[in-house]
Amino acid sequence: MAHTPHHLMPLFPPPLSTVAPPFFKAGIYHLPDGVDDTGLTYMLQQTGMVSGIATGVAHHSRAVASPLVVRRMPQLTADMQERIQLFDGAVLLLSAASAYRLSLAHALSAFLADSVEVPAALQWRLETILHEGISNAICHGSLELPPLSDPAATEVRLADAAYGGRMIALGWALHGNGLDCFIMDQGPGFADIADRASYKGLSLIQSMCHGSAYTYGGRCLDFHLSLAA
Amino acid sequence: MLYHMRTKDKMTTIAMSGRFTYTDHAGFHTLLGRIKDLPDGTDVVFDLSRVEFADSAALGMLVIANDLSQQKNQTLTIRHPREQVCMAFEIAAMSTLLKIEA
Numbered sequence: 001m002a003h004t005p006h007h008l009m010p011l012f013p014p015p016l017s018t019v020a021p022p023f024f025k026a027g028i029y030h031l032p033d034g035v036d037d038t039g040l041t042y043m044l045q046q047t048g049m050v051s052g053i054a055t056g057v058a059h060h061s062r063a064v065a066s067p068l069v070v071r072r073m074p075q076l077t078a079d080m081q082e083r084i085q086l087f088d089g090a091v092l093l094l095s096a097a098s099a100y101r102l103s104l105a106h107a108l109s110a111f112l113a114d115s116v117e118v119p120a121a122l123q124w125r126l127e128t129i130l131h132e133g134i135s136n137a138i139c140h141g142s143l144e145l146p147p148l149s150d151p152a153a154t155e156v157r158l159a160d161a162a163y164g165g166r167m168i169a170l171g172w173a174l175h176g177n178g179l180d181c182f183i184m185d186q187g188p189g190f191a192d193i194a195d196r197a198s199y200k201g202l203s204l205i206q207s208m209c210h211g212s213a214y215t216y217g218g219r220c221l222d223f224h225l226s227l228a229a
Numbered sequence: 230m231l232y233h234m235r236t237k238d239k240m241t242t243i244a245m246s247g248r249f250t251y252t253d254h255a256g257f258h259t260l261l262g263r264i265k266d267l268p269d270g271t272d273v274v275f276d277l278s279r280v281e282f283a284d285s286a287a288l289g290m291l292v293i294a295n296d297l298s299q300q301k302n303q304t305l306t307i308r309h310p311r312e313q314v315c316m317a318f319e320i321a322a323m324s325t326l327l328k329i330e331a
Contacts, residue, residue: 100252106282124282124313131284135251148289151255200321201285207320 089173096142097164105131141185189217251286
């Protein structure tokens with residue numbers, strides 16, 4: 001097995017358990033700035049089980065080791081720390097500027113489709129949901145820009161650590177025959193979803209998944225996708 | 230997203246390929262400039278047969294292109310969108326805004 005580059009090592013190893021673990025190693029993975037799509041794919045593969053696909057796996061609660069881990073990352077807000085601690089699947093952390101440059105939704109949906117045999121009919125739904133959620137988290141959440149902002153203004157915000165440096169968290173877990181994911185940013189959020197009702201991306205998300213909700217003042221999108229045919 | 234623009238008689242076809250997303254805004258802005266330079270009354274066709282994926286920002290860009298075309302007395306048509314793009318168009322009710330041909 002190839003040696004894992006140090007900067008792509010998980011922040012903490014998944015907990016040991018005497019029961020069969022879930023497919024995705026419960027762990028927090030920080031993708032440093034500057035890593036390209038190849039590095040992203042490599043890190044995603046690290047979150048998967050080496051022994052293969054498990055179906056119908058019982059819910060596995062992650063040991064509460066994460067409070068110590070997330071405290072090692074001062075750039076995470078208290079809300080984001082809480083959300084990560086409450087989640088029992090894999091979590092990927094990266095800056096908004098990194099997320100903008102990477103094909104994150106494409107890579108993650110391809111990895112998930114491969115790993116849990118997402119039916120072809122659902123694969124592009126998953127990619128669309130992830131893409132819209134991630135782009136919202138980057139552009140409207142982290143960079144605080146309206147839709148189709150001036151490209152020059154976007155580049156200025158990306159380069160500004162106060163915006164582009166904000167962290168985005170993505171989590172995914174397989175529960176029975178369904179995928180539960182969350183996408184969270186550190187932006188100002190929105191008080192009422194009606195404020196964003198004109199954003200066609202929200203319509204796409206709600207239409208393509210099997211349940212979604214915004215929490216933490218609009219900063220966190222949770223969605224469920226049933227994998228049953 | 231890549232595109233190739235070809236004009237013949239009074240019709241300009243813009244064949245797009247790849248993924249069409251919010252990160253293509255700068256490139257699309259340039260394309261809009263070229264559309265703006267077309268003579269008034271030119272018909273514009275966006276051939277999306279080779280576009281694998283389009284997000285809500287792409288839909289918004291197409292609407293902007295359509296608005297620009299109307300200002301120049303041009304007809305803008307979206308042609309041959311693939312399944313994912315068709316689904317996105319349907320959810321966003323784009324047929325009420327754009328002329329779309331299978």
